Structure formats: C-alpha cells, structure tokens
Amino acid sequence: MKKKLLSWTNRIISIFLVCLGIFVLIYSNRKLEFGSVTNPKGGFTPIIFSSGLIIFGIINTVFEFIKKPEIPEKLKNIHWDKWIIYMAECALYVFLIDKVGYFVDTTIILFAMIKLSGAKGWLKPLLITLATAFLLFAMFNYAMKIVLPKASWF
Amino acid sequence: MEILSSFILLGKGILSCLTLQNLLCCTIGSLIGSLIGVLPGIGISGTVAILLPVTYGFDPLTALIMLSGIYFGSAYGGAITSILINIPGEATSIVTCFDGNPLAKKGKGGKALSISAISSFLGGCIGIIGLTIFATMLSRVALQFGKVEFFAIIIFGLVLLTTVASKNMLKGLIVVCLGVLIGCIGLDEVFGSLRFTFGVVDLFKGVEFVTFIMGVYGITELLFAIAGEEESGEIMNYSKADLYPTKSDFKAIWKTVVRCSCLGFGMGLIPGCGGTLATFFAYGLERSLSKHPEEFGEGSIVGVAAPEATNNAAVYGSMVPLLSLGIPFSSSMAIMMSAFIVHGITPGPLFITEHPDLFWGLIGSMLIGNIILLIINLPFVGIWASMLKVNFSILMPIITMVTFAGGYAINGSVFDLGVMVVCGFFGFFLNVCGYNMAALAVSLFLCGTLEDAFVGTMTLYKGNLLSAFINRPIGGVIFLAAIIFFLYSAGKNFYNFAKTKNTK
Amino acid sequence: MKRIISVMLVLCLSLMLFAQGGSEAAAADSSGAWTPKGGNVNIIVPFGAGGSSDLTVRAIVNNGAKYFPDTTLVVENVPGGGCAIGLTKFVTSKPDGFTIGNTSTPMVVLPTSTTTQPYVYYEMVEPICRSAVSTFVVYVRSDSGIYNLEDLKNEILSREMILACNSKGGNSHWEMEYFAMKNGGDVTAVVYDGGASAIAAVLGGHADITVQAPNDGREYVRSGDLRAIAVLNTERLTDSVYADVPTSVEQGYPWLTNVGFQGFSLPKGTPQNIIDFYRECFRNALADPVIMEETEKLGMIPAYLDADEFSAFIDESVANYKEIFSALEGRLD
Numbered sequence: 001m002k003k004k005l006l007s008w009t010n011r012i013i014s015i016f017l018v019c020l021g022i023f024v025l026i027y028s029n030r031k032l033e034f035g036s037v038t039n040p041k042g043g044f045t046p047i048i049f050s051s052g053l054i055i056f057g058i059i060n061t062v063f064e065f066i067k068k069p070e071i072p073e074k075l076k077n078i079h080w081d082k083w084i085i086y087m088a089e090c091a092l093y094v095f096l097i098d099k100v101g102y103f104v105d106t107t108i109i110l111f112a113m114i115k116l117s118g119a120k121g122w123l124k125p126l127l128i129t130l131a132t133a134f135l136l137f138a139m140f141n142y143a144m145k146i147v148l149p150k151a152s153w154f
Numbered sequence: 155m156e157i158l159s160s161f162i163l164l165g166k167g168i169l170s171c172l173t174l175q176n177l178l179c180c181t182i183g184s185l186i187g188s189l190i191g192v193l194p195g196i197g198i199s200g201t202v203a204i205l206l207p208v209t210y211g212f213d214p215l216t217a218l219i220m221l222s223g224i225y226f227g228s229a230y231g232g233a234i235t236s237i238l239i240n241i242p243g244e245a246t247s248i249v250t251c252f253d254g255n256p257l258a259k260k261g262k263g264g265k266a267l268s269i270s271a272i273s274s275f276l277g278g279c280i281g282i283i284g285l286t287i288f289a290t291m292l293s294r295v296a297l298q299f300g301k302v303e304f305f306a307i308i309i310f311g312l313v314l315l316t317t318v319a320s321k322n323m324l325k326g327l328i329v330v331c332l333g334v335l336i337g338c339i340g341l342d343e344v345f346g347s348l349r350f351t352f353g354v355v356d357l358f359k360g361v362e363f364v365t366f367i368m369g370v371y372g373i374t375e376l377l378f379a380i381a382g383e384e385e386s387g388e389i390m391n392y393s394k395a396d397l398y399p400t401k402s403d404f405k406a407i408w409k410t411v412v413r414c415s416c417l418g419f420g421m422g423l424i425p426g427c428g429g430t431l432a433t434f435f436a437y438g439l440e441r442s443l444s445k446h447p448e449e450f451g452e453g454s455i456v457g458v459a460a461p462e463a464t465n466n467a468a469v470y471g472s473m474v475p476l477l478s479l480g481i482p483f484s485s486s487m488a489i490m491m492s493a494f495i496v497h498g499i500t501p502g503p504l505f506i507t508e509h510p511d512l513f514w515g516l517i518g519s520m521l522i523g524n525i526i527l528l529i530i531n532l533p534f535v536g537i538w539a540s541m542l543k544v545n546f547s548i549l550m551p552i553i554t555m556v557t558f559a560g561g562y563a564i565n566g567s568v569f570d571l572g573v574m575v576v577c578g579f580f581g582f583f584l585n586v587c588g589y590n591m592a593a594l595a596v597s598l599f600l601c602g603t604l605e606d607a608f609v610g611t612m613t614l615y616k617g618n619l620l621s622a623f624i625n626r627p628i629g630g631v632i633f634l635a636a637i638i639f640f641l642y643s644a645g646k647n648f649y650n651f652a653k654t655k656n657t658k
Numbered sequence: 659m660k661r662i663i664s665v666m667l668v669l670c671l672s673l674m675l676f677a678q679g680g681s682e683a684a685a686a687d688s689s690g691a692w693t694p695k696g697g698n699v700n701i702i703v704p705f706g707a708g709g710s711s712d713l714t715v716r717a718i719v720n721n722g723a724k725y726f727p728d729t730t731l732v733v734e735n736v737p738g739g740g741c742a743i744g745l746t747k748f749v750t751s752k753p754d755g756f757t758i759g760n761t762s763t764p765m766v767v768l769p770t771s772t773t774t775q776p777y778v779y780y781e782m783v784e785p786i787c788r789s790a791v792s793t794f795v796v797y798v799r800s801d802s803g804i805y806n807l808e809d810l811k812n813e814i815l816s817r818e819m820i821l822a823c824n825s826k827g828g829n830s831h832w833e834m835e836y837f838a839m840k841n842g843g844d845v846t847a848v849v850y851d852g853g854a855s856a857i858a859a860v861l862g863g864h865a866d867i868t869v870q871a872p873n874d875g876r877e878y879v880r881s882g883d884l885r886a887i888a889v890l891n892t893e894r895l896t897d898s899v900y901a902d903v904p905t906s907v908e909q910g911y912p913w914l915t916n917v918g919f920q921g922f923s924l925p926k927g928t929p930q931n932i933i934d935f936y937r938e939c940f941r942n943a944l945a946d947p948v949i950m951e952e953t954e955k956l957g958m959i960p961a962y963l964d965a966d967e968f969s970a971f972i973d974e975s976v977a978n979y980k981e982i983f984s985a986l987e988g989r990l991d
Binding site: 013028036056057059060075094106110116119139 | 324325327328331332334335338342345347349350373376377378380381382545546547548550551552554555556558559562563568571572575578579583584585586587588589601604605608609612616617
Binding site: 203207300495502503614 | 712713720733734737738740743746747772774775776826848849850851852863877881956
C-alpha cells in the first residue's frame, strides 16, 4: 500500500500543481483586476503565470501518467516515522516559541531532535543542547540585539 | 596613461592600509563577513546595520574598510555550507550547491572548498582590477540600463532558470511559473494591491526570498539527512590527496575564472541584476561552453569555480555605481552608502575626485582583505571538511536550530518560521519529484523586479513592446537572445526526449 | 522505542509548559507611571536602511539613549510599498508600548491618494510628537534646457514628459501631476524602487523630472549633472548648494508647496501613561543640540510639535491632501 502511494508521488504532485494553478486563476479572476496589456494591474502577472502553470502542468501530468509509476530515487530510503516526527518537531517549535520563549523552546526541541537522530545516552545530548541553546540565545540577544520571543513568565 | 596612474594610486591606497589599525579592522571585517556568509539567513545588510554604530569612533577610512570587508567576506563564507551540507549560506552561493555538494558527497569536499576559496580570490582580484580601471569609465554605463533592459534581462534570467537548473525543461517551466506566483503574494509595490494574503497581516510582505531558501534548502535538506540513510555521516570521508586542487585542476578552471569574473563584474555593475542572477548566468555559460556538460550537476569543479568567481567579482561591480555616482542599486549597497553618510561623506559623482585617498584606500583594503581571507581560508579547508565527521546525529539538529535562528533574524517574525516549515514541507516533495528549488527561489525573487520593469516599460512605450525594443536596442537584443535561447533549449530538450523514446 | 520515548517526552513537557505558561502578559496597567523596564523597544522605520529618514531616527537612537530611561531602543527597518508595509506592520502591532512607529508624511498621503491601502494609517495611531519637517526639490537634467518652473510648464505642454517617482501616489509623485493638471497638461509617471533609482533614471535619460528630498539630489547638483529648478516651500533652503534655487512660491505657484513631516506615534489604543512617558522622552531628546545638528546635516529641519499640536497638524494635513487628491481624481492610480 505504502509502495503504491509512494510510486504515485510524481503523479500526485503534478496533479496538485495543476489544481494550484486553477485555484490561483479563479481567485485572481474574481478578486484581482487584470487590467490590460498596456496598463497592467494587480491580477496581470498571476493570471498569466497561473495559466502557464496549468498548461505546463497538464502536459506534465499527461507524461507522468504515460510513464510507469516509480518510487522516486530520493524517497527510496526515507524512514517515514522519523520524517513525520521531525516535521512535527519543527511545527511544534514554531508553535511553542511564542508561548514558552526562545531558550526553553530551543532546548526542548533540540534535545528531542538529537534523540530522534539516534544519539545515545542522555547526559551528553542534554549538555550539548543547553550549550547550543545558550550560545544561540546569547548571540542573538547580546551580539545582534535582535529581540527573541520571550515567554510571559521567563 | 590614465590606467597607469590608476594603478599608482591603487598602490598608494594599499600603502595607506598597512597601518595596524586598518589591517586589524580589515581582518575583523572580512572574518565577520565570512561568518555571516556561513550562517544561513543572517544577511549582509543586517550585519552592517548592526556594526555601523560600533564604527562611529573610527576615522572614515578605517570604518569603511571594516564594513566593506563584510561584503566580500560573505562571498567567501557562503560557499562552505553550500558545499558541505547543501544549504546555501547566501543567495549568491545557491549555484555553488549544484556541484559543490555532489563533490562533497564523493569525498572531495576539501577540494571543492579550496577551489571555491581560490576562485573567490581570483574573482575578487579581477573585480578589483575592474574597479580600479573602470570605475570612472563605466559609471555612466550603468545609467544606460533602464526599465526595458531590466525587463529583457529578467526574461532572459527566467528562461535560463527553466533550463540551467532542471534536466527536464517542462518541469523547469512549471517551477518558474510557480515561483513567480509565490512571489506575487503580498502587498505589491508596483500596483499597490494586496494579493493572495487572505487577510493575514503577516503575509503583506509576501514570502521573503531568504526565508524561502532556508525552508526549501535548509529544512528539506535536513529532512533528507535526518530521515534518510543512516550512514550519511560516513559520506564525508575524504582522503588527504583530495583536499587541495592539483595542477590539472587549475588548468581546467583558469579560463572559467577569468570569464566568469568578467561576467560577474559586468552584471554586478548593472542595476537590477546583482550577484545572484549573475551566478546562474555564469553557470549556464560555463555549461554550454564546456566539453563535458554532463558533468555539471554531478560534481564538476568548473561548476564550483564559476559561481564563486562570479559572486566575488559581482561585489566589486556593484560598488562601481555607488563609488562613482553615489547611486546604490541594491539594498546592501544602500547600507554601505549610509555608512559613508554617517561618517560625513556623501558619495556622488564628485566623490573620487574629492576624496581620492578614501577611494583608493578602500580599494587597496579590498585587495588586502582578499589576500587575508585566502590565507585564512585555505588551511581551514581541512578543518571544515572534518567538521562533518562530527556525529551527524548531533550536527544536523544543531544546524536545524541555527537555520531557525537565522530565519527569525531576518524580520524578527515568528510567522516567517512557520512559512519556512511549510516551504520545507512542500519543497521536500517538489525536490523529490525533480523540480529544482533554486529555480523556484530565484523566480520568486525576480517576480517583483519583473513586474516593476514590465509596468515601467509598458508605461513608457504605451503598451507597444515592439517599439520599446526598437527604441532601446540593448534591451531588444537581450530579449531576442532570450527568445532564441528558449527555442534552442526547448528544441534540444524535445530532441533528447524523442531520442530516448525511440531507443526504448 | 527510543524515538517513541523522545516524542512522548517532548509532548509531555510542552503540554506542561503550555498549561503553565499561558500567553500574553497581564493587561497593561493604565494608571501610574510606566517604563519599559529595560526591555527592547522597536522603532519601526518604514524606509530602507541608509536613507535620510532612517538616519534621522538612528541619530536619535544613537545619541539620545540617555533621554529614554529604562529603555533599549532598536531600529527596525520595514521598507516597501512606499511605506505601506512598514506602516501596516506598525498599526497592527500590540499597543503595549514596545513598538513605536516612525510615522511620516506617507502615513497621511498614502491613504488619501490611493484607494488600495490596507489601512487608513493616520486614524490608527496615537501621535507622540513631530520631530522634523522637510521639503522637496524639483530636479531636471542640466542639459535639458529647463531652468525654471515656467520652462517646465512649457515642456510639459509641448511633449510627453516622464516623471520618475519613488512610489505611486507618494511625495515624489503627486506634486508634478498636480502641477501638470493645473496647467492643462499631463506627465507620465514611472515608478522606481527608491530615490536613488529615480535619480539614476533622470541621469540616464530615461526620465525627465524627479522630485526628491534636497539631500538626495545634492551631490548631483554639485557635480553639475542635475539642475534644481524649484524648492517646494515658502522659504529657500539654507544649504549653500541650493542658495540660488527659487521657491515655487517665488515663481508664482503658491499652491505648489509640499512640506513633509516626520514624527513618532504609538499604535491606537495605547494607554495614556505610556504615551505620556514617550512624550517626555522625545521632547527631551529632540531638544538635544547634537541630535538637532545631525538632523539638519541630513537635510531635515528640526520642528518639534507635542502630541496634541501634532495631532492637529495631522488633521490639517489630511484635509489639505484630500482636497488636492480629489482634484487629481484618479490621475495617480
């Protein structure tokens, strides 16, 4: 089942792109003004390039469906459980950064990522995590004077 | 005779740099620049803006020496991450990924790094020579480029992107269209209209180029690294012999370096182009001139030398309009200009004649800075290459955090981080299916300038594109070249496709 | 197994912290004196770094730190859209006293001249003070044969003249459209991405006229590349380079003046004690002689107005611009 889905990746992506193009075209037609060639307005570029996307996308989709479905080379060795967890960790990082502050968030997620990629033990990863988080925090706060998100109680 | 006197003045400028204070600031500036180049996301403009107050106490020449070091320093550092981990440190190092990373994966990372350092150095030297000889002569050339020429160059750039970056031109066309569409998101400057923002205030500024790069290169690459093969840490093994280039390597790249430096200098000089686009043009040029075009993308050292020489030379090209006319054509040059103003000097057409000591001292410092960087970078090649021997499982998450930090540093916006992750998600699948991310990113980048140039052209010539190109022959020639190139590439692609179909 | 543990760990920790941490700080206390308690205060400058507007703000930040107790001022450049993006970011930020906006003429001009702005900025701010005013100069190429506004008028009526402006509907655009319209003619406006590009366009022959701040065109007047034909103000400029340039009033066009202003504001809804804190700080900072000198060096004229007077000034400007732009009806779009 997974193999079938993966081998259809190329086809799914090509269909997705065509749909995206159609969506942009309809949205631009409704909400933006095309203007004219001599006096282009906001909708000019999106309409032209989404049309291009649709045309090329359809041709591409046809080719993808003619070809035998194959799992793309780069996907052959992906561990999908790790993939999902990593993406979830990234999303969680962005979600939490406002809520718990930069330092805490970086520490948690960095530690989780290090464990995810297979580091052994607990002490060494923890020390590295804290050191990195602290270094980044210091570099941004003191050296570059960029305001990092702070938690309300930190 | 004028050229000779220029070189004599350059010599005097170099001498004026040889004070301890100036040398120190030169070194510090170029090192900081290199560091900024290595770290993805944190850009030149931000760094110069931050360091500017630090230089308030210095005398003008010293301050400018340090700040200019940041510019060409970053052109060195950007290649390091491009080669080793396929994440470009700077926009001008994107093309270096194409061949640099495959080389590193083959165990020749050290060689790629040293070729990149040497090409950067040679490109810099040629750029400086160009600046010396042509500063006054070429200043007015940049002014000749108006909206029509920009439009033509950008169309050429987009056509180039469909071909140079993807093996499959159809996918290249899709990617360029997609890139331009993503670039349309936001409050558009040319028309003043809000596009595709769906009421989200954070989207008003659109998807930033650097954020996008960090998403599709950074996050995507990290996804591959962390979720991919377990033994990726072993790939970076290298042999000592492959650490530095050999004589035959030099022979292979010297013509490339000269050609690309000239191209980079020229394109840096022209407003609206800049180093990033120049690297793509250089790559395309070298690939079409090469006797082994199939090597490009698989680890050709020419493919590393070309963009690196180009981006360094382009730095000096972009300084020509600033120093000779006082017109900064890019945002990074605008900050350089503010550095001048803050120290009481306003660059303008009279700058070189009124402040020759400052002008030549600055150029002299660039030469010295390049030498310093080369001397520092070469021994470090081994160290950088060995950094990848650090436990991959620890290195990659740390790089993730640095990438996020860099992404945040651009605008201080958490929303940008979200955009990065989303781009990484989609970028992963697009990448896997053979769509080239560099082309996508640069198309996004070019969207704004494309619209600006197109509207300008249409306004000036009342919608008559033909008369525009007839009246502005340079633009017309470039546009024609773009069309011819497109037809040629499409034809070649189609021919190859038909051939493979026949042999099946 | 290890991975599952790490994921659980992350989820547990984050849930705990989420439950504890909560979101925003308690609502600002609107009574009693307020200070940022040493925190970073962002001044959003809707111009690119390095321009004269940006540098005047930086002059205040770098030299005036002592007038802002317990505050770390940080300049944040948010350029684009002729100030639209920066202004949008500013008016939509939290009114908690940690974001100040460098609100200048575009705040008034953009919403009145064009219909496509996301917000009516001047209705969404609490003014702190006005810091400086500036004027504009009309430039043409030296070899153009145009020496004054009269010549310009004749040229506009006899052929197509191209105006290089920095943004649609902004301070580099509407004056010449207005001038042309009132004289029964028209100019073709081409938008460039900043003063430098607009000047380059005139220098390179792609455009005929440009209207810029005096500091931006100064070097080109000095080198003889550009000629300044009018100062759009009631008084001439004191800068020696512009000493011989007559004003538009002198040349018989008293309605063709444009005085740009620069000021600082807080987002609407900011409590009064925060506004008062900054009023005091800026009042002291803008009286500092070093800051005044820096401002003048950048081509602006220090012209302090406190919050209430600034507010009245803004209302007056709005009325003034509304009148002009309704007369221009659609020429600017």
